[in-house]
Amino acid sequence: MGQGSCSQEDSFDLLNQFEHVLDSDPLIDEVGFIHPSQFTMLDKESGSSDYNKTSTNFWNQDHKLGISTDILTQLCRVAKHAFLAAFNEYKRHENISSGVSFVSKVMKHSQAVLLLSSDFGTAWNARKLILSRQNQPTLEAFTEELRLSRLILSNCPKSEPTWSHRRWIIKMISRSFSTPQDIVTKESELVESIGERSKMNYRAWYHRCWLVSYMTIEQVLQELNKSKRWAGLHVADSSCFHYRRRLMLRVLEPLKVKGSNANDDETEAHKIWMEELDWNKELVKRYLGREALWLHRRFLSLNWIMYFCRNQSSETGESIVMNEETVIFIDNEIHLLESSMTVPDNKFEDFQAQALHASAYMLWLTKHIPKLWRMLEEKLGTEKLKCVLNTVDQERPSLLLQLKHNNDY
Amino acid sequence: MSSSSSSSSQMGELVADKHVRYILMSEKKKESFESVVMDHLRMNGAYWGLTTLDLLDKLPSVSVDEVVSWLLTCQHESGGFAGNTGHDPHVLYTLSAVQILALFDKLDILDVAKVSSYIAGLQNEDGSFSGDMWGEVDTRFSYIAICSLSILKCLDKINVEKAVDYIVSCKNLDGGFGCTPGAESHAGQIFCCVGALAITGSLHHVDKDLLGWWLCERQVKSGGLNGRPEKLPDVCYSWWVLSSLIMIDRVHWINKAKLVKFILDCQDLENGGISDRPDDAVDIFHTYFGVAGLSLLEYPGVKAIDPAYALPVDVINRILLTK
Ligand SMILES: [Zn+2]
Numbered sequence: 046m047g048q049g050s051c052s053q054e055d056s057f058d059l060l061n062q063f064e065h066v067l068d069s070d071p072l073i074d075e076v077g078f079i080h081p082s083q084f085t086m087l088d089k090e091s092g093s094s095d096y097n098k099t100s101t102n103f104w105n106q107d108h109k110l111g112i113s114t115d116i117l118t119q120l121c122r123v124a125k126h127a128f129l130a131a132f133n134e135y136k137r138h139e140n141i142s143s144g145v146s147f148v149s150k151v152m153k154h155s156q157a158v159l160l161l162s163s164d165f166g167t168a169w170n171a172r173k174l175i176l177s178r179q180n181q182p183t184l185e186a187f188t189e190e191l192r193l194s195r196l197i198l199s200n201c202p203k204s205e206p207t208w209s210h211r212r213w214i215i216k217m218i219s220r221s222f223s224t225p226q227d228i229v230t231k232e233s234e235l236v237e238s239i240g241e242r243s244k245m246n247y248r249a250w251y252h253r254c255w256l257v258s259y260m261t262i263e264q265v266l267q268e269l270n271k272s273k274r275w276a277g278l279h280v281a282d283s284s285c286f287h288y289r290r291r292l293m294l295r296v297l298e299p300l301k302v303k304g305s306n307a308n309d310d311e312t313e314a315h316k317i318w319m320e321e322l323d324w325n326k327e328l329v330k331r332y333l334g335r336e337a338l339w340l341h342r343r344f345l346s347l348n349w350i351m352y353f354c355r356n357q358s359s360e361t362g363e364s365i366v367m368n369e370e371t372v373i374f375i376d377n378e379i380h381l382l383e384s385s386m387t388v389p390d391n392k393f394e395d396f397q398a399q400a401l402h403a404s405a406y407m408l409w410l411t412k413h414i415p416k417l418w419r420m421l422e423e424k425l426g427t428e429k430l431k432c433v434l435n436t437v438d439q440e441r442p443s444l445l446l447q448l449k450h451n452n453d454y
Numbered sequence: 455m456s457s458s459s460s461s462s463s464q465m466g467e468l469v470a471d472k473h474v475r476y477i478l479m480s481e482k483k484k485e486s487f488e489s490v491v492m493d494h495l496r497m498n499g500a501y502w503g504l505t506t507l508d509l510l511d512k513l514p515s516v517s518v519d520e521v522v523s524w525l526l527t528c529q530h531e532s533g534g535f536a537g538n539t540g541h542d543p544h545v546l547y548t549l550s551a552v553q554i555l556a557l558f559d560k561l562d563i564l565d566v567a568k569v570s571s572y573i574a575g576l577q578n579e580d581g582s583f584s585g586d587m588w589g590e591v592d593t594r595f596s597y598i599a600i601c602s603l604s605i606l607k608c609l610d611k612i613n614v615e616k617a618v619d620y621i622v623s624c625k626n627l628d629g630g631f632g633c634t635p636g637a638e639s640h641a642g643q644i645f646c647c648v649g650a651l652a653i654t655g656s657l658h659h660v661d662k663d664l665l666g667w668w669l670c671e672r673q674v675k676s677g678g679l680n681g682r683p684e685k686l687p688d689v690c691y692s693w694w695v696l697s698s699l700i701m702i703d704r705v706h707w708i709n710k711a712k713l714v715k716f717i718l719d720c721q722d723l724e725n726g727g728i729s730d731r732p733d734d735a736v737d738i739f740h741t742y743f744g745v746a747g748l749s750l751l752e753y754p755g756v757k758a759i760d761p762a763y764a765l766p767v768d769v770i771n772r773i774l775l776t777k
Contacts, residue, residue: 118487125490129540162491166586167542173588209590245685251637258636283683287638294636336683344627409667443670443707447663 056123062102063112063120064157072108075199076160079104079111087111112161121161128154132171139178148175156193163197163204173213184222190214195235202243208252225259232256233268237275240285250284254291265295269317273324280328283337290344293321300352315353321345326381334398339406347413349374365414375410375417379424382407386432401440404433408448468748469723470755473741474512476726477503480738488737495537497528501550502742508557508766509745509757518558525551526563533565533572534586544586545573549598552605556769561606570608573599581616582634592633593624597646601763604653605773618656621647629664641672641681645694652701652762666704669695677712678731688730689720689740692747697761700750714751717744 067073079087084104091106104111112120131154135147152175155168162168172190176182194211201207215232219225236253240246260268269292276285296317299310322345329338354370365371385403388396411417421430438445481503483489492499500521507513527539528551534543535551548569555561576584576599583595596617603609623635624647630639631647644665651657672679672695678687679695692713699705719732720740727736728744749759758767 114487118485118490121487121490125493133540162494164491165494166544167494167536167540170542170586170588209588212590213588245682247638247640247682251633254637255634281684284638291636340628340683347627405671412663412667441670441673443704444667447667447707 124158163201333395339402472726497547533568574611581620641694670707678716690743693743
């Protein structure tokens with residue numbers, strides 16, 4: 046990036062060149078910053094001759110756009126400059142009819158600047174401002190925003206202002222054109238494909254969680270089915286499991302308000318919960334030592350005890366009764382704990398992590414249901430229980446102190 | 455983390471002078487792509503840098519007038535502040551502006567009525583806060599509103615009860631908090647929610663043992679803290695997790711000595727600055743969070759920082775104890 050002393054004219058040429066590339070290929074669906082040495086490699090890979098190679102600054106083929114890292118600083122600076130100047134002009138002329146001519150400038154330069162600096166909020170705001178001032182904004186105008194933000198996310202999957210802009214656009218679309226239910230599926234797929242390349246992306250999964258409140262219960266069930274495969278392949282992605290938790294809480298909702306068809310709802314929810322618990326147990330046994338899986342189990346088990354073991358009335362753990370259903374459930378969990386405690390010599394680390402997560406899981410449940418303590422003592426016996434406590438004590442001694450506080454052990 | 459390389463093996467000390475020089479220099483370096491990309495949040499950058507300098511007792515080496523006159527060019531008619539001159543206002547930058555003026559004891563130059571009206575105007579019917587006129591809601595913005603208005607002594611301009619109710623509605627079964635109701639727990643969001651509850655005297659809404667459990671499980675083998683399950687440790691979470699643990703009185707639940715070592719391992723011993731993880735590139739954001747984390751850990755030579763307001767304790771005392 047050692048070419049700080051380029052003339053202003055050169056800079057504007059560069060910006061023009063960039064905007065021309067964007068203009069001439071409106072179907073670009075992926076963008077990235079690449080070192081110029083990669084240009085030739087990319088050419089070879091795509092097996093094409095040089096006929097549509099733009100320059101040494103931009104690489105554009107098959108609707109993929111590469112921007113040379115050599116020019117990023119210069120290009121970003123001039124784009125910001127051009128955008129802020131155009132936006133100022135626009136604001137100064139907003140009440141005059143000639144303001145219209147600045148609209149296209151603002152749109153053009155904000156697009157350029159956002160592709161280079163996706164968190165530049167003022168540029169996103171300018172686009173929102175222009176759209177919201179149009180008398181009769183067309184669906185195409187909003188769809189264009191979805192395209193642009195998607196393109197930017199291909200390079201900056203964690204950019205919060207970009208995700209936020211998307212939500213604003215979706216709200217606008219659902220206000221005048223369609224219900225948000227129509228958009229849910231596409232958005233969900235987008236998050237999944239971005240989650241593939243950008244692991245444990247909080248912002249992406251938050252976006253998918255945000256969609257849940259707009260879903261019909263049928264869509265919630267569909268999403269539970271559809272996200273299952275992905276989750277099974279990405280067992281360390283806690284955000285994906287949180288998404289499932291969000292969906293599953295929607296399934297529980299009708300149970301909280303006693304209605305006429307409460308029974309049907311309960312059977313359905315019961316089935317879903319049972320399946321998730323079984324599936325989670327399978328994963329826990331197959332992928333040793335995965336924190337995300339054990340945390341998911343905490344959520345599943347506590348809710349199971351609260352809602353399906355005739356404990357519905359209790360919102361907090363305090364009043365959970367150790368009835369027959371609860372005892373049967375806990376008994377199975379103790380078996381799972383026991384089978385997770387063996388640490389053979391080989392693959393030591395994974396087994397150790399497994400033992401820790403399993404022990405912490407059981408103690409976490411005990412924290413919520415103090416009466417569970419007695420059952421652990423009975424079923425495990427003093428020796429095994431000591432082993433569970435030691436496992437936790439070695440890594441997280443504070444958790445035991447806490448339990449000592451609450452229990453008479 | 456496996457590479458506790460030879461260069462950092464003789465660590466064990468905070469190279470405070472080098473960090474001071476790094477911060478003072480970084481303001482002058484404007485040629486890199488990073489600095490061009492970051493200039494829309496220059497206000498945040500100024501807060502991170504200046505607070506670090508103050509924690510290291512080197513604030514006097516900055517020209518107050520220069521900073522304050524630039525800061526004022528970022529204020530809008532609405533009362534809100536932008537991240538830089540000519541940009542749009544947002545509460546994210548408004549809090550930083552208020553905090554910077556607090557550091558310099560210059561809050562009196564603010565038109566308090568105007569700034570507080572801007573912030574109060576962003577409260578929604580359900581008690582939540584939008585970040586700006588475009589309406590994105592997030593518990594971070596609740597914290598920012600409550601923290602700024604408390605510093606400006608105008609909390610009465612918002613409906614505090616509703617604001618608290620909204621934050622409480624973002625609590626999850628694991629004891630943590632997310633950005634909106636039902637959103638995943640995240641250490642950064644937890645800091646914001648616990649901080650807002652602390653400032654408004656509403657910490658009784660927090661299940662301290664349960665949240666403490668989640669927070670102390672953030673400490674990984676290297677001693678560092680992560681912000682969510684299965685993530686790598688990162689210096690910035692030293693601040694978010696630690697300050698939350700302090701506010702709920704559970705800081706003794708983590709291994710402090712190991713965390714101190716992790717932060718010190720992330721220093722660039724030659725050129726100053728702190729990175730997210732050992733041997734990564736340093737930046738001003740992690741330099742601030744590293745030093746602030748050490749402050750919470752009572753590291754010698756670093757001034758005490760307030761865990762809720764994210765300002766040095768003497769600054770907060772000066773504001774809250776005077777009329
Ligand atoms: Zn970080």
